[in-house]
Amino acid sequence: MAPVYPCAIAIRYRSGVPELPEVETVARLIRPGLVDRRIEAVKVTWPRTLGGVSVPRFRKRVVGARFERVWRRGKYIVMDFAGDGGCIVGHLRMTGRMQVDAPGDEVNRFTKVSLTLDDGNVFRFIDVRKFGRFVWAPSPDDVLPALGPEPLDEQFTADWFRQALSRRRRALKPLLLDQSFVAGLGNIYVDEALHAAHLHPLRTSDTLNRAAAIRLHEAILTILTEAIEREGSSFDTFYRTPEGQPGAYQEQFGVYGRTGKPCPNCARAIKRIVVGQRGTHLCTNCQRRPR
């Protein structure tokens, strides 16, 4: 008889979109509720979430499968099944959530996929805007796109980063958002990192000198690490309703979503521009426009 997981887990995003720190937090939160659990039943209310895998095929693949490992790559959450059971690769996109609910918990009305586990809990993929994906595959390699290095891995050194920047000739903002360049950064943390490094989002990557590249590298590491720590402290394994307390990291933003408010560095008003169809927040005093 499988042990009953004592606490249901709910996750709520206050604003913005899940990026590396949020995805890491989700992986950590669902991991203890999933590993060693076997799937007993499947319910899918929005088949497109399965990314081209039909509902019958998905059901056939996952019912009876046992979760063995839950890990993150970029903004993807990978759930490996034991043996040759393949895996589920999930992406939260804009509004996706993953949580392990206890049997009596209220079912979120935006639930797209429910997996009933052998301890009675239910693993749910919830997604308001339906952009998220929850895909079964034989192997992660079959569905994960080519991704750049993990910014928190040892291989992501300042030296590697400096050279990678110089090999490209792209504006910093779209380059840092490019998951094949570095995996896991999104709109929020790119704006924050560029501000912390005093670099304009339109600055071309191969124009950074050594000091600027190191500054940006340092900013990315610091911001991601602190965000993970804050998420870790603002979420825990106690049950929390969907209306639960808001997270803390939003208050740490220097520029994101702070248009018109004072720059924490120089007190000038934060500006909002559009770069590559993305809302981009910056301080035009601290982040001087190139040329």
Add this chain to the structure above:
DNA sequence: AGCTACTCCTGGTAGC
């Protein structure tokens, strides 16, 4: 290689 535009979606909000 790098850019722009388009697609997928709907809750929230601004404007009237």
Add this chain to the structure above:
DNA sequence: TGCTACCAGGAGTAGC
């Protein structure tokens, strides 16, 4: 108050 219009935005794709 109630309606409509529009925006946010990750990633995949197409076209230049």
